[in-house]
Structures are given as C-alpha cells and as structure tokens.
Amino acid sequence: EAVARANQRVSDVRTRVIQLEDARHHKARDIERDKAVANRSDTSPNSQQEFEEVVFPRLKSELELLQKQEQQAQAEQAEAEQHLRDEQMKLEELNDLLDRYNTALEQVGRK
Numbered sequence: 695e696a697v698a699r700a701n702q703r704v705s706d707v708r709t710r711v712i713q714l715e716d717a718r719h720h721k722a723r724d725i726e727r728d729k730a731v732a733n734r735s736d737t738s739p740n741s742q743q744e745f746e747e748v749v750f751p752r753l754k755s756e757l758e759l760l761q762k763q764e765q766q767a768q769a770e771q772a773e774a775e776q777h778l779r780d781e782q783m784k785l786e787e788l789n790d791l792l793d794r795y796n797t798a799l800e801q802v803g804r805k
Contacts, residue, residue, distance in 0.1 A: 697785050700778040707771040714764040721757045728753065 731737065732745035 697778070697781045700774070700781045704771070704774045704778050707767060707774045711764065711767045711771050714760060714767050718757065718760040718764055721753065721760055725750070725753045725757060 728745065728749065732742050732749075
C-alpha cells in the first residue's frame, strides 16, 4: 500500500511538471508572438511603448512565476521518486525476510 501511494504521488507530480512545462512553453511563445506584433512597422509607436512598458513586464513576470513553479515541482518530483525507491526497497526487504521465514519453516516441517 505504501508503494502504491508513493507511486501515485510520483505520477501526480510528474503530471504537474508536464503541465507547468507546457504552460511555460505556451507563455514563452505568446511573449514572442506579442513582441513580434508590437514591433511590426504598421503598429503605432504608442502600442509599441505600451507593450514594452506594461504588457511585456507583466508577461515576463508570469513566465518567471511559471519557471519557479516548474522548478519547485521538479524538486518535488525528485523527492517523490526517492520516496518511492525507499518504499520499494523496504518492500523488497520484507519480501526477502518472508522468503527466509518460509524456507526456515519448510526445513522445520521436514524434520
């Protein structure tokens, strides 16, 4: 049960990391697209200035937040994966112990 819970946590965190990576990529593309639109020659100077002074800093801040969240999720994923390995090792040790007990009981039963 502990291994199953740890496995589920790893799966949940991996999903979150993937979602954050995707959101970060989308945000970066949006920034590039908006920057290209603002820099077009047919765009008014006021629009370009507004983009540079208002829109771009907000988008950049959002991107930085997504990057921070992604890094935190990746750290959580590494922690969850280590916990899963620990639980799997405990399970293997318990199974080995049970095998030894079974072998000992079989030997006692033969005597």
